[in-house]
Amino acid sequence: MIEEDLYQGYLKALLAGRRSECKDDVNHLLDKGAPLRDLYVKLFQRSMYEVGELWETNQITVANEHLATSVTESLLTVVYQDVFATERVGRKAVISCAANEFHQIGGKIVADMLEVNGWDAHFVGANTPVEDLVKHVGEVRPDMVGLSLSILSNMDHLKRCIEAVRSEFPNMDLLVGGQAFRWGGIDTIKQYSGTLVIASLDDLEKMIKES
């Protein structure tokens, strides 16, 4: 549970680039025993979605948005120490953004969430070229590949990633997620067998616990 007052104070500090104040809020929540999932969704995700709305409605500049993004990325490393507290379960994942997809915080969080659940997760970042992704999957031989999509117009890039991974590794479990699916695309993905659209971190955790 993250109190509304703390969230609003955090958002103000984030928009103003007061990184140490944001870090204090994060440390306060960690000290209180807040679950990492809450930090990821109710603090980082919620505030970045709000940053997006402020940017879209011209209430903040691109510079303000970039600042908030960079502070958020640095805070992911603050919670990092808690990410590896779990015993390893001997399962591996490769997580990547689709080609031409520059939104990387969601994918990074997914990789960290898998680590929280004992998986070893390779996050290979934004805009990864398809052939390099396939090569990396061949080197790591993961149990699962996760692909992140934020912009629906990047769907063709995502489809090419899925097809390339699938053609080299026909039995690979594929997960896709990201906010692009708020605007559509789920039916497009359904045509790929063994490929699941996962809507939230809760669903991701449920799925890996059952697998």
Ligand code: B12
């Ligand atoms: C920061 C940001 C950027 C940064 C990203 C930098 C970086 N280092 O990541 C930069 C400046 C690059 C950028 C660029 C653009 N952006 Co932008 N951006 C954002 C912003 C403000 C925050 C993104 C973010 O970090 N969200 C927080 C994370 C935690 O949330 P998330 O990605 O949804 O991830 C969660 C879930 O979706 C899920 N998940 C994500 N991936 C996966 C994968 C799997 C396998 C699973 C299971 C789950 C999962 O788990 C995560 C944790 O819960 C959003 C606003 C928003 N609503 O998010 C706009 C937003 C995404 N951007 C938008 C736009 C339009 C653009 C540009 C086209 C702008 C432009 N004209 O240039 C470009 C496109 C660049 C590109 N080709 O990718 C729009 C998209 C609208 C749409 N309908 O598609 C948004 C929504 C802004 C808005 N209108 O409010 N952007």
